Amino acid sequence: MHNNSDKQKDQVFRMTGVDTRKCMKCGKCSASCPSFNEMQYRPHQFVDMVTKGRIEELMASPSIYHCLSCFACVERCPRGVEPAVVVEAIRNLAERKQGGTYFSPDEVPELIDGTVPQQALVSAFRKYRK
Amino acid sequence: MVMTFSYYPGCTLKTKAKELDKYARASAEALGIELKELEAWQCCGACYPQSKDEIATRLSSVRALNDAAREGGVLVTLCSACHHVITRVNRDMALKPEIADKANRYLEIDYHGTTEVLHYLTMLRDRVGFDVIKSKVVNPLKGRKIGAYYGCMLLRPSKEMGFDDPENPTIMEDFIRAIGATPVVYQMRNECCGGYVAMKDKAQAKKNVSRVLDNAKNCGAEELITACPLCLYNLNENGDKAMPVTYFTELLAEALGVKEA
């Protein structure tokens, strides 16, 4: 019988196609990460925690909103693990839950100042709500 | 002979980044290229959806790609984010049947990634040639020390983007040379400026920006060029505003003598 954490692991695998067990824990992803200092869990920890089924913890961590989708970790991982893909899947899971929205249209008026490019708003809606 | 390509400007080039678009069109004309804007494009969403089960967020790119396929098969993009998203969705349509089947069924089309997506810079390099550009420069930007800011989205993941060497790119430096200026190479040119948190987390964005700008300045750059409206906004908004940042197309238009046209 599958418990909840196994189900979540399967779901992450279906979304990412990433086999997190390929990771050899070299830490290159986290060393490359421009958000390293802001993250409670760093990219290599995302990978490790998914392997261990600790997905709820990741979903609850603000680290999912600190990833900049810069793909440095994807580019530099020597094992093709693609940590950013894993981070995004977990963020998607958190956002798809009811009430999981991180960015709401109500916030927009306060944030726009006449120079904010459309691209910033469009991407915030794509990244931070489902 | 005039070369004609389909062109996808994207949402921001119609509003906050009008200069990126305007100077690209003027320069293309001067170089004998006709950019034919797709008739009915929609915003690409500005973020490539990395999860395989995200289908709806890929559809606007698929529509643009499919339209371009019927009009000559080459689609020119300019904004880094548009280029990133559309290039990667194009690959999905060619290589990931689980995505392509759903998107095709939904849109009632039969598209499998046949369109060639060309970034404007790649078009300059591979279809025009930097030597030809050099020969058409009437106003060389002599003595200007320009740093190329590549950012993330044009280069990575390199195995999908195929844009340039992801760790040691040269296309923008070659461009700078072609317009008569001096390129300044600095290490942070392909590291992230933190654009996605530019609005919600200014403290983090400021850190990322100052790492880029300080490094560029220390290496001798006096101005930066970019292809990305979000980078430009973030570098200005969350930097100290001492380093001018412009779109590369503006400098191209200046060098070709069509800036005021």
Ligand code: SF4
């Ligand atoms: S994509 Fe995210 S996790 Fe990976 S290096 Fe960039 S910011 Fe860090």
Ligand code: SF4
């Ligand atoms: S770079 Fe790749 S192999 Fe190394 S720790 Fe990160 S995910 Fe694991």
